[in-house]
Every structure is written in C-alpha cells, then in structure tokens.
Amino acid sequence: MPPRPSAFSSTTKSWWPLRRRAIAMPSPANPDPMMATSVWVGVMLLVLLGTRYGLVATASLHTPDRSDSHTGCPVASRTPRLAPEVRRAQLLDTTLDLITEEGFAAVSVEAVARRAGVTRPVIYDQFGDLDGLMVALLDREEAAALQPLLAIVGEDQGDDxxxxxxxxEAVETFCEAVLAAPRTWRLVVMPPRGRSPELEARVTRSRRIVVERVAALLHWGLVRRGGPLGLDAELLARVVVACGEDGARLMLEQPDRFPPARLAALAREGLQLLPADATPAGAPRPTLPDLGPPRPSAAPRPEPDPADPPPAPARRMPQAERRRQLIGVALDLVAAEGFGALTMEEVARRAGVSKVVVYRSFANVGVLLLALLRVAERRTRTTLEGLLPTDPAGRTPAVLLGEALASLLAAAEHDPPLWRLALLRPEQAPKAVQAVIHRRRSALARDLRPLVRWGLQGVGARASGVDVEVLTRLLLSAGEELVREVLEEPRTPADEILEKVWTLLDRLPVGD
Incomplete structure (x- = not known):
C-alpha cells in the first residue's frame, strides 16, 4: 500500500495543508463561522505584537522609576521625537544640569542619554562625540555670558x-544679566567639581576681552569726566573686572541680600570718594618691607636616564621633617602645574624618594592635599593678620591702604608658590580649595570691616552713605588682583604696582 500523504508538504516546506479541510457551514449555533475565525486570528496577532512591543511601551509608561540593572541609576522614559534644534538645546541643558549637580567628572554620553531619556545614537547624531557635546555647551555658555558684557562696554559713547x-547703569545692567542666567554665571565664577582645561582657557580669553573693553571705557570716562587724570586705565580695568566677578558671586550666593540695586548704589557712592578735580596730596609713598630673599622653589628633578646608575638612596629623615619636605614639594608642583599634576608618583620623583616613602607620610593623595591646604592656610592667615594695624590712629586712609598693599605685595614676591596657591582663580581651583579660600576671605572681611569703617570716617561726610560690607569685600578682590599682577606672566614688579596704585590713593580726600 502506498504511503499515506503527510498533512504538510515536505518539498515546498509550506505549512499549508495538502488535504482539503472541511469548511464549517452556517448553523443556528454558529451563524457566521468565518467571523469567529477572524476574531480568533486577530486576538492571536494582538498577543504576539503585545509580547514584542506592547509590554515594553507599557513598562516605560507605568514604571518611570525603574533603574538600570548595572548602575542602579534611574532610567528616564524615552522622550518623544523633537525637532533637531529643540533636541540639541535639551541635551545641552541636560549636560549643564549634570555638571552643576555632580561636576565635570560625571559627564559621559551614557549619563547624558540616561538623564535626557534618549539613546546614545541621538547624542552622537547631534554632536559626534563627548568632546563635541562639551565644546557645543561651552560655546553656548560663553556666548551667553560674554554677549551681555560686550553690549554694556563694547559701544562707543557719545559726547552727551x-x-x-x-x-x-552699566553695573546694574551687568548684575541683572547675572541673575537672568544664574546657571551660566555659576559655571564661570563658581565652577563645579572637577577640572575642565577648555573652560579655564575660555574664561581666561573672555576675561582678557572684557578687560580690554573696560580699559578703553575707563580712559573715555576719565577724560570725559575731567579726571582724575594720570591713572593706569589697564590696571584699573583688571581691578574693576575682578570686583565685578566677586559681585556676581555675592549675588549668586545670596540674591536677596545682594540685589543689583545694592551693588549699583555702591558704584554711585564710590564715585563720590574720588572727585574729578582731586589732586595729589603729596604724601610720601609707602615702601615695600624687606622680607629677605625669596623662598627658593624646588627645581623639578629631570627624568632618569636608563643608562645612568641608580641614584644613591635619600638620607633618612625624621617623620615630621619628611612631611614638611613633601608638602613643600607638593606646593611647588601645584603652583607650577596646577592640581591636575599632583600625584603621589610625581611628588616622590621630585623629592628623590620612592613612592613608599610618600605613602608612609600620607595615606593617599587626598590626605596630602588636605595637609597642603592646612599649611598654606596657616601661613597666609599669619601674613594677612599682620596687615591689620591694631591702632590706625595718625594714618590717613590713603596711607593705611598703601601700607597694607605694600606688605601684601612684598609677601607675594617673597613666597610666590604659596600665594599662587592662595590666589588661584575659581576656574583653576578644585572645589575643596574654593571652600578654603572662601572661608579665609569671609573671616578676613569681618576683621577688616571696622578698619574700613574707620577709614571712611576719615574721608568725611561724602562717605557717610557707603555700604561698608560690600566695599570691604570688593577691596579684598582688588588687593588679590593686584597681587596676581606680581605672580602671573607677564609679571609686573611689586614696586611698580605700588607706584601706580599710590597715584590713585594719594588723591583720596581727607575730612570735609
């Protein structure tokens, strides 16, 4: 007997039956059998499609707090399709939020994609890679900060x-621009954790552009006002820009306490302290105190030549002496190359010891950094406390300020590495160092306030409305910027800085 044919074709590999199946006919129990079959097929298709797509969509809609299985971080729901320019702005905003909250080290394509609720290819399509994303963000924030400033100081002023x-008006407009874009200005004057060489370079370049515009504006204003003439407009511009940055920090930290109107009022009242017709009093200029020869910096040791014989082991030191030596090496390293260069290996190489010796003194680089900051803070505090005379009687305000500046400039020339560390700009300093500098400046401002109040009383009635708290803070900013002139390239000798500043101080009025 021939074999019974199979229900399915083995030659065509088709799942269609060879035998004709019996077709159900309408009956009272099943009046429309084809409809029942169609419903059943539709249900099966929905189940299959739901398994592939529906459950994923349901999970993203109903479980927004689910977390990534690898990192444990919450995964945002996928966002709807957006126009390219809208998506670009959204990703830049997300990156800025991430930097502000967690620092530069937290930024990655994966982190930004997760936070924005998109896939990584969306970011790659927009920016190419992580570097492209960061450059686009800095381009946008640099323009947002610089354009309002150039709008204020960039136009030529008429004769009327x-x-x-x-x-x-310029001061108040600048303050309002800061408060209108707080995230942008925090990135500039109060950088978050981490380090961005690109941000440092852009802030430095923008600051240089603004200083040049302000210097031209000051030259115009002094001539138009009728004096006082003979002032160094470029040096004064650097001081003005430094005070503006510090004023921005005050507003961002305490906007209710330091509104734009308060800082603008100080500008109005400060002009009264320096009348256009002020003439030099002819008082002798304070001299720089002699602090001895500058403290020598530890020269970096050259890279060893493999052909050279191994160096002789360093002499054994007591633990306290070894710690002081290593802290001095670390101070020179940070002053010369920044905090990014501070590693246990580099400190050991420069000190001519093995890494084991460094680790015996400091458990890790964080402990070394903390010890370095404590030593630097103690030494700078001792110097700054010596600037405040216990009895200012017999001195005019000009002489008081001149003597304090002379002592500060001499201290910076005597120990450049220490003061480079103490006066690091915010975009160059880690968050921990920013906190130390902030505490030191706040304490010094409190100590200096009674002295400033005494000096204003010596000026007379024209200084009766001056805001002592804000003026004290900005005087500190001015002093720090003048010291940077001595430390940063191209350097200006301290005696030359003092001479230029004395030209201004000697014009301060005394009494009524």
Whole structure:
C-alpha cells in the first residue's frame, strides 16, 4: 500500500495543508463561522505584537522609576521625537544640569542619554562625540555670558553721555544679566567639581576681552569726566573686572541680600570718594618691607636616564621633617602645574624618594592635599593678620591702604608658590580649595570691616552713605588682583604696582 500523504508538504516546506479541510457551514449555533475565525486570528496577532512591543511601551509608561540593572541609576522614559534644534538645546541643558549637580567628572554620553531619556545614537547624531557635546555647551555658555558684557562696554559713547550715570547703569545692567542666567554665571565664577582645561582657557580669553573693553571705557570716562587724570586705565580695568566677578558671586550666593540695586548704589557712592578735580596730596609713598630673599622653589628633578646608575638612596629623615619636605614639594608642583599634576608618583620623583616613602607620610593623595591646604592656610592667615594695624590712629586712609598693599605685595614676591596657591582663580581651583579660600576671605572681611569703617570716617561726610560690607569685600578682590599682577606672566614688579596704585590713593580726600 502506498504511503499515506503527510498533512504538510515536505518539498515546498509550506505549512499549508495538502488535504482539503472541511469548511464549517452556517448553523443556528454558529451563524457566521468565518467571523469567529477572524476574531480568533486577530486576538492571536494582538498577543504576539503585545509580547514584542506592547509590554515594553507599557513598562516605560507605568514604571518611570525603574533603574538600570548595572548602575542602579534611574532610567528616564524615552522622550518623544523633537525637532533637531529643540533636541540639541535639551541635551545641552541636560549636560549643564549634570555638571552643576555632580561636576565635570560625571559627564559621559551614557549619563547624558540616561538623564535626557534618549539613546546614545541621538547624542552622537547631534554632536559626534563627548568632546563635541562639551565644546557645543561651552560655546553656548560663553556666548551667553560674554554677549551681555560686550553690549554694556563694547559701544562707543557719545559726547552727551554722563560717564558717572553710565557707570552706575552699566553695573546694574551687568548684575541683572547675572541673575537672568544664574546657571551660566555659576559655571564661570563658581565652577563645579572637577577640572575642565577648555573652560579655564575660555574664561581666561573672555576675561582678557572684557578687560580690554573696560580699559578703553575707563580712559573715555576719565577724560570725559575731567579726571582724575594720570591713572593706569589697564590696571584699573583688571581691578574693576575682578570686583565685578566677586559681585556676581555675592549675588549668586545670596540674591536677596545682594540685589543689583545694592551693588549699583555702591558704584554711585564710590564715585563720590574720588572727585574729578582731586589732586595729589603729596604724601610720601609707602615702601615695600624687606622680607629677605625669596623662598627658593624646588627645581623639578629631570627624568632618569636608563643608562645612568641608580641614584644613591635619600638620607633618612625624621617623620615630621619628611612631611614638611613633601608638602613643600607638593606646593611647588601645584603652583607650577596646577592640581591636575599632583600625584603621589610625581611628588616622590621630585623629592628623590620612592613612592613608599610618600605613602608612609600620607595615606593617599587626598590626605596630602588636605595637609597642603592646612599649611598654606596657616601661613597666609599669619601674613594677612599682620596687615591689620591694631591702632590706625595718625594714618590717613590713603596711607593705611598703601601700607597694607605694600606688605601684601612684598609677601607675594617673597613666597610666590604659596600665594599662587592662595590666589588661584575659581576656574583653576578644585572645589575643596574654593571652600578654603572662601572661608579665609569671609573671616578676613569681618576683621577688616571696622578698619574700613574707620577709614571712611576719615574721608568725611561724602562717605557717610557707603555700604561698608560690600566695599570691604570688593577691596579684598582688588588687593588679590593686584597681587596676581606680581605672580602671573607677564609679571609686573611689586614696586611698580605700588607706584601706580599710590597715584590713585594719594588723591583720596581727607575730612570735609
């Protein structure tokens, strides 16, 4: 007997039956059998499609707090399709939020994608890679910070403009621009954790552009106002820009306490302290105190030549002496190359010892950094406390400020590495160092306030409305910027800085 044919074809590999199946006919129990079959097929298709797509969509809609299985971080729901320019702005905002909250080290394509609720290819399509994303963000924030400043100081002023009114209006406009874009200005004047060489370079370049515009504006204003003439407009511009940055920090830290109107009022009142017709009093200029020869910096040791014989082991030191030596090496390293260069290996190489010796003194680089900051803080505090005379009687405000500046400039020339560390700009300093500098400046401002109040009383009635708290803070900013002139390249000798500043101080009025 021939074999019974199979229900399915083995030659065509088709799942269609060879035998004709019996077709169900309508009956009272099943009036429309084809409809029942269609419903059953539709249900099966929905189940299959739901298994592949529906459950994923349901999970993303109903479990927004689910977390990544590898990192444990919450995964955002996928966002709807957006226009390219809208998506670009969203990703830049997300990156800025991530930097502000967690620092530069937290930024990655994966972190930004997870936070924005998109896949990584979306970011690659927009920016190419992580570097492209960061450059685009810095481009946007640099423009957001720089354009309002150039709008304030970039235009030529006409002959009918009152320079004093213009200055007050410019200060208030700048303050309002800071408060209108707080995240942008925090990135500039109060950088988050981590280090971004690109951000440092852009802030430095933008600061240089603004200083040049402000210097030209000051030259115009002094001539238009009628004096006082003979001032160094470029040096004064650097001081003005430094005070502006510090004023921005005050507003960002305590916007209710330091509104734009308060800082603009200080500009208005400060102009009264320096009348256009002020003439030099002819008082002798304070001299720089002699602090001895500058403290020598530890020269970096050259890389060893493999062909050279091994060096002789360093002499054994007591633990306290070894710690002081290593802290001095670390101070020179940070002052010369920044905090990014501070590693246990580099400190050991420069000190001419093995890494084991460094680790015996400091458990890790964080402990070494903390010890370095404590030593630097103690030494700078001792110097700064010596600037405040216990009895200012017999001195004019000009002499008081001149003597304090002379002592500070001499201290910076005597120990450049220490003061480079103490006066690091915010974009160059880690968050821990920023906190130390902030505490030191706040304490010094409190100690200096009674002295400033005494000096204003010596000026007379014209200084009765000056805001002592804000003026004290900005005087500190001015002093720090003048010291940077001595430390940063191209360096200006301390005696030359003091001479230029004394040209201004000697014009301060005394009494009424």
């Amino acid at each position: 403009v009152d320079p004093e009114a213009f200055l007050v």
